Amino acid sequence: MPRNRHACNFGENMGDDKTLKHLPLEAMHEEAGARFGAFAGWRMPLTYPAGVMKEHLHTRQQAGLFDISHMQLFAVEGDGAAAFLSRACPLDAAALGEGKSKYTLLLGENAGIIDDLIVTRLGPSRFVIVANAGNAARDEAHLRKVAEGFEVRLEALDRVLLALQGPAAEDVLVNAGLDLSDLTFLTAVEPREGWFAARSGYTGEDGFEIALPPDAAPRLVEEILADERAKWIGLAARDSLRLEAGLCLHGQDLSEETDPASAALLWAIPKNVREDGGFIGAEALARIRADGIKEKRVGLKPEGRQPVRSGATIVDGDGRAIGRVTSGGFGPSVEHPVAMGYVEKAHADAGTRLYAEVRGSRIAMDVHPLPFTPHNYRKG
Known part of the structure; x- marks a missing residue:
């Protein structure tokens, strides 16, 4: 998933700053000895006692558990859902199979990148969008404006979002009572009512991202961490992992001043979509490509x-x-x-x-x- 890809200007410990949003599982992170900092308006765990280097390597070697609940999920439903998403993003949403996810972009009229997203189709007229924390309000306002011309409902979901990443992730989840072994990269399922799980991530490793109701999250976390191969991993190691994997961070590597061609992200836009246009920013992107980056x-x-x-x-x-x-x-x-x-x-x-x-x-x-x-x- 696009997973927290915003500028990693981590603040110092700001737990007393009442302007920050707090994760539903904050007490669990405190008990685990997390060091917190401000990030994208949230009080986030940056590191745990093992430190960034060990957290990073543990994820590559076994399984790292990340709390990414600061990210925002949106449900998109209605007969016009596919057409709406294909207008909002350079995406052929109608061609996206059920249970399939796609990395895509939210563009402005000048082809500037407002955000990068993961869009998943869950049914004939049901989709889920995962957006970045720092862009959530901007994304929602933009999407609601685009939605005015379509028969579609957009709902911001209240979920805990967890990422379990690393070579042992699948086995750890099975032992925790959640068998997602049938999934492959960028496929998704609703394993329980109100849950959403995708085989995706932001580390370059195999892994899963699981959204679930806040009251169900502590038990799943306890089951995962009962396996010695799984450890909490903070935002600092998440950044070093994604950088090694060559994955972009919105707010640093991407912004409304960068376009998909210059950002080397044209691969994310299907060829037929690039040729047919119809999405916001299509004309500007065509000019950029014709003129040369x-x-x-x-x-x-x-x-x-x-x-x-x-x-x-x-x-x-x-x-x-x-x-x-x-x-x-x-x-x-x-x-x-x-x-x-x-x-x-x-x-x-x-x-x-x-x-x-x-x-x-x-x-x-x-x-x-x-x-x-x-x-x-x-x-x-």
Whole structure:
């Protein structure tokens, strides 16, 4: 899922700030020793006592449990649901099979990316959208405006959303009494009334995302964590995992100032949809593609051990500014710094040597293919 892909400017512990929203399972995180911070208007667990490095590696090796209840689910129902979604997003919703999920984008008229979403079809006229936390209000307002021309109902759902990620995720869930082994990557099911589960995630690993009523969540969490292979994982490790996997974070790698072509996300728009148009932003995107993109999102591998963070200017060998870093950190699995950013198209080929300006010095880095670590999704 698009899973929390917003700017990782984690705040310090702000548990006393009454302006923050609180997770339904906050007490469980406190009992687990979580360190909290402000993120997208929520008080979120950033790390647990094991620390970011061990949490990251545990997810890659066994099973990491993430509380991503700050993200927003929307139910979309009605005879016009498919047509509505195909207008709101560059998506052929009518062609999406029942039980299938699709990564897609919410675009403005200028083809700027308002958000990236996962849309799942649950029935002939029933869909679920998973949206990012920091964009939820903006998304809802935009979607309701688009919905005015369609026979459709849009409802914001009150759910706890959990992600269990890693090679042991399926077996851990089976032992917890939830058998989702029939699912493959980007397929979904409603295993119980009021529940929604998809084989998806935001780490590059096999795994599941499960939405369920708040009163049912503590028991499932207890059953999962009774298995020693499953551990709570915080938002900081979630960020390093997604960065190694080359997955975008809205608010950093994506924004309303970036378009799908420059963001290297045209693969998310079916060819027939790109050709036929009909979605919001179609004409602007067609112009961008016809004129040719000026910059492109790329992976970046800095030399040495020092991470290059978001906001660093990228320059060429002559010191000319040709881009910017949008996400950066250290990759515990690959054991070297990893980053993503936008560079002028002429400098976007893999292996191109560039430099990041960091506190008055320059760090050499090469354009690197994405992802940095292979995806381990369970394909059908």
